[in-house]
Structure formats: structure tokens, C-alpha cells
Amino acid sequence: MGRAPCSDESGLKKGPWTPEEDNILVDFIQKHGHGSWRALPKLAGLNRCGKSCRLRWTNYLRPDIKRGKFSEEEQQLIINLHAVLGNKWSAIAGHLPGRTDNEIKNFWNTHLKKKLLQMGLDPVTHQPRSDHLNLLSSLQQLLTATNIFTNTLETNALRLQSDATELAKLQLLHNMLQVLAPASNLDLLNPFGSSLPDEVLGLDQCSKLQNIYNSCSTGFLSQNQFQNFEGLPQQQSLPTEYNNPMNNGGSNRRSCMKSEKVDEQLCSFSTPLDSLPNLVSASPECSTVKQMENMVTPNEFSDPSSTSTTFEMWGDFINEEVTDAFWKDLIE
DNA sequence: AAGCGCGCCAACCGCGATTTA
DNA sequence: GTAAATCGCGGTTGGCGCGCT
Numbered sequence: 090m091g092r093a094p095c096s097d098e099s100g101l102k103k104g105p106w107t108p109e110e111d112n113i114l115v116d117f118i119q120k121h122g123h124g125s126w127r128a129l130p131k132l133a134g135l136n137r138c139g140k141s142c143r144l145r146w147t148n149y150l151r152p153d154i155k156r157g158k159f160s161e162e163e164q165q166l167i168i169n170l171h172a173v174l175g176n177k178w179s180a181i182a183g184h185l186p187g188r189t190d191n192e193i194k195n196f197w198n199t200h201l202k203k204k205l206l207q208m209g210l211d212p213v214t215h216q217p218r219s220d221h222l223n224l225l226s227s228l229q230q231l232l233t234a235t236n237i238f239t240n241t242l243e244t245n246a247l248r249l250q251s252d253a254t255e256l257a258k259l260q261l262l263h264n265m266l267q268v269l270a271p272a273s274n275l276d277l278l279n280p281f282g283s284s285l286p287d288e289v290l291g292l293d294q295c296s297k298l299q300n301i302y303n304s305c306s307t308g309f310l311s312q313n314q315f316q317n318f319e320g321l322p323q324q325q326s327l328p329t330e331y332n333n334p335m336n337n338g339g340s341n342r343r344s345c346m347k348s349e350k351v352d353e354q355l356c357s358f359s360t361p362l363d364s365l366p367n368l369v370s371a372s373p374e375c376s377t378v379k380q381m382e383n384m385v386t387p388n389e390f391s392d393p394s395s396t397s398t399t400f401e402m403w404g405d406f407i408n409e410e411v412t413d414a415f416w417k418d419l420i421e
Numbered sequence: 422a423a424g425c426g427c428g429c430c431a432a433c434c435g436c437g438a439t440t441t442a
Numbered sequence: 443g444t445a446a447a448t449c450g451c452g453g454t455t456g457g458c459g460c461g462c463t
Binding site for chain 2: 103104106140144149191195196198
């Protein structure tokens with residue numbers, strides 16, 4: 090059953106389009122609309138298959154196509170949408186007016202994927218790469234080894250254990266900083282651009298971490314330095330304008346409306362896709378699309394506790410009093 | 422200057438979903 | 443209800459341009 094593939098239609102031209110062909114196609118569509126793509130090439134006098142014409146039109150000739158480099162905002166939006174939707178390029182394109190799914194797909198594969206990898210994030214899951222997380226387990230081994238060592242050398246036991254703990258903290262901090270601010274590119278994790286106050290993004294803590302890490306680079310932390318974390322503010326509630334950063338009426342809502350089923354579901358949320366959480370756990374295997382299929386409620390969707398990631402620990406870090414006991418629990 | 426490797430991106434391919442007769 | 447036709451999507455390919463040796 091089915092139809093003959095486009096390529097089976099003998100005598101039809103393939104490959105790059107010439108300016109003349111482009112003109113014919115544009116003229117025809119402007120006068121008559123595309124109607125049936127299958128019939129279009131014959132009617133327009135093009136020696137192409139309908140599929141090729143449709144692709145050329147939708148990916149290149151359409152008048153509303155925005156060409157040129159992707160802005161920082163667009164890149165951040167793509168990353169966040171990809172975290173939620175996975176490789177649903179057409180759905181992602183629906184949120185970027187003037188951009189085609191093909192263009193976004195190409196840009197993802199050639200630029201953004203590498204960018205995430207450089208940041209130590211898995212471009213599929215948007216979570217820290219496993220090789221980075223493995224460092225955490227090695228910390229436990231380090232502590233264990235240190236404990237064994239201290240048992241045999243009782244004279245320095247307390248001091249060594251303390252040092253090892255501090256080292257563990259330091260390395261954990263380093264890992265977190267790599268995740269949060271690799272290559273000084275924190276903005277990439279920020280879907281709203283640089284206009285947001287740091288505290289909205291958790292950068293307040295991040296910069297404190299950075300400061301402490303920097304101060305540690307020449308030696309271990311003092312106990313007092315670490316206990317400064319106890320003074321960190323509890324998790325800030327986001328101002329409403331940041332809860333819906335893209336909810337400014339116009340184009341995004343419109344593009345959302347034209348999207349497919351999944352998109353509609355996303356748009357129907359009271360706190361819709363517009364308020365994408367940073368780094369939502371979502372590989373194609375466990376994407377929000379899948380979550381939707383499992384009838385996950387919006388609240389569950391936005392609930393960080395429903396995922397199990399390093400960022401869960403990060404959330405704990407932000408939410409709770411950070412004491413030595415916390416660090417011990419974290420590491421153990 | 423020539424050869425080579427690599428990155429980018431337009432276009433193609435195959436398949437599933439939807440529409441039509 | 444069913445098969446064919448059509449559409450649209452995501453993955454992949456291949457050609458071109460550019461930089462390096």
C-alpha cells in the first residue's frame with residue numbers, strides 16, 4: 090500500500106534549486122496558493138516532485154522566514170524547548186516565529202549540541218553528563234579511603250578526615266560550578282537573557298559558590314567559610330513577571346496556537362510552556378511529552394521533586410540550611 | 422598551489438499520521 | 443471499512459566553502 094516515493098518519479102529534477110525555479114515556485118504560490126503539493130509542479134511548470142516544492146517553499150522561500158544568525162535569546166529558547174519537547178523540531182519551530190524546523194534542527198546539531206557538551210551537559214537529557222556525576226561517587230571512595238587511612242594513623246585522624254571532607258566539598262563545588270557556569274557561560278542556562286536579577290536564577294548562590302571556590306583554590310576551606318552558607322537565603326519566590334517571561338501576548342502565543350497537539354496541551358497549562366523551568370529533565374525517553382502521555386499534572390510537571398538529578402541536590406542546597414551535616418549526607 | 426579534512430546546511434528519504442474517495 | 447493519496451516530520455546525506463598543512 091502507500092504511494093511511490095518521490096524519488097521513483099522518473100525524470101524529475103533533484104538537487105539544488107536554481108533561482109529560476111525559485112521564481113516560478115514563488116510566482117505560482119503567490120498567485121494561486123500551493124493547493125495540492127502533488128499537483129503544483131505540473132501546474133506551475135516545474136520539473137520537480139511536489140514534496141521537493143513543499144520543502145523548498147517551507148524551508149526557504151516562504152516570505153515570513155527569518156534568516157541569519159540565531160540570537161542569544163533564540164538559542165536559549167531552543168535549548169529550553171528542547172529540554173521539554175525533545176527532538177520535536179516542528180513544535181520548537183512553532184515557538185520561534187520565522188524559523189523553520191529544518192533550520193533549528195541543523196543549528197541544534199551543529200552548534201547547540203556542542204555547546205551543551207562543552208558545558209558538561211548531556212544534549213539528550215539536558216542533565217549533567219554521567220562522567221561528571223561519576224566524580225561524586227569517586228568522592229565517596231576518597232572519603233572511605235581517607236577513613237581507612239585515618240584508622241591506621243590515629244595521630245592525624247581527625248585532621249585528615251576534616252581535610253578529606255573539605256576536599257570533597259571543594260570538588261563537589263567545582264563540579265557544581267562546572268555544571269552551572271562552565272566556560273563562564275551562565276547565560277546559556279538562563280532562558281530569559283541577562284535581564285533577570287541573579288537571585289531569580291540562583292546565581293546569587295552560584296556566585297557565592299564561585300567566590301568560595303576561588304578562595305579555596307589556594308587551600309582548603311575553613312569551617313567558618315562553609316558555615317557562611319547557613320546564612321544563604323531560602324529559595325526565592327519568582328516575581329510573577331518571571332513566571333511567564335514570554336507571556337507577553339503576541340507572537341509566541343500565536344505561534345503556540347498553531348502548534349500540534351502536544352503544544353496545545355502545553356499551552357493549556359495555567360503556567361504553560363512559557364514558564365519553562367530551567368533544565369527540566371527531559372530526554373526523548375522521559376520528556377514532558379511522555380509526561381503528558383502519562384497524564385502528569387502541571388503541578389507535577391513543575392515540581393522539581395518529580396525528577397532525580399543533580400539539580401535535585403542543587404535544589405536541596407538552595408532550599409535547606411547548608412550545614413556540614415548536609416554536605417555529609419550529600420556526599421554519602 | 423594543491424590536497425585534505427571538517428563544518429555547515431539545503432535537500433532528500435522513509436515513515437507515520439491524516440485525509441479522501 | 444478500507445485502500446490510496448497526501449501531508450508533515452525527523453533523520454540522514456552530500457555538496458560546497460573554508461581553513462589548515
